[in-house]
Amino acid sequence: MSLQDPLTLSIKGMVCNRCINVLRKEFQALGLNIEEINLGSVKLSGTSALKSLTPLQQVIEKNGFALLSDKKQETLEQTKATVAEYFQKEIAFCEDIKLPVYLSKHLDMHYESLSTLFSSLTGSTLEHYAMEKRLEKVKELLVYTQIPLMEIAARTGFSSVHHLSNHFKAQTGLPPSHFRKIGVHKKKMTDE
Secondary structure: OOOOOOEEEEEEOOOOHHHHHHHHHHHHHOOOEEEEEEOOEEEEEOHHHOOOOHHHHHHHHHOOOEEEOOHHHHHHHHHHHHHHHHHHOOHHHHOOOOHHHHHHHHHOOOHHHHHHHHHHHHOOOHHHHHHHHHHHHHHHHHHHOOOOHHHHHHHOOOOOHHHHHHHHHHHHOOOHHHHHHHHHHHHHHHHO
16 A cells, blocks of 8 residues: 655654754665655655555654644644744734734634634643744844844834833743843854
8 A cells, every 4th residue: 555645744843944954864864855845744756665654654653753644633743834834934023913813814714713723632721832933932032143232122022122021031031131142152052
């Protein structure tokens, strides 16, 4: 028995571009063509030569990911990947689209349904998860760029520097200036 060709897989644990690159190389090493690869999913062709999902599952698990088959779990992982993508690509700033609208559009589900599903499967809220990803982007911009805090606030969807600082300190226990100092220190270390 051969697999469907092309084959779309949902993969748990893909959270960044490095994850995409790792799996791209692994699937290519198996002689498969990658038609599309995103956070949380890959569409492969050339899979009809495979007798089962086992080689694909082994590659996925060897690299610390998991193959998803449960529809609710798959939707959860797609939601997480889409939230991460939203903040990494700075969609709020670049395209002026709010996260609930972006999620609904990309996942073809009402935001309220996604939020309810997220809470039921994780025990936490989608809003809390989104704030974590948002603040990760703030940390990244503070450490790796010299962008002024006012612009970072705008790029990450905060209404003001004060609003950003309050959320940042509440979540991390540290002020944004602490992470800026880390960035300055890293730059000095690489310049030497």
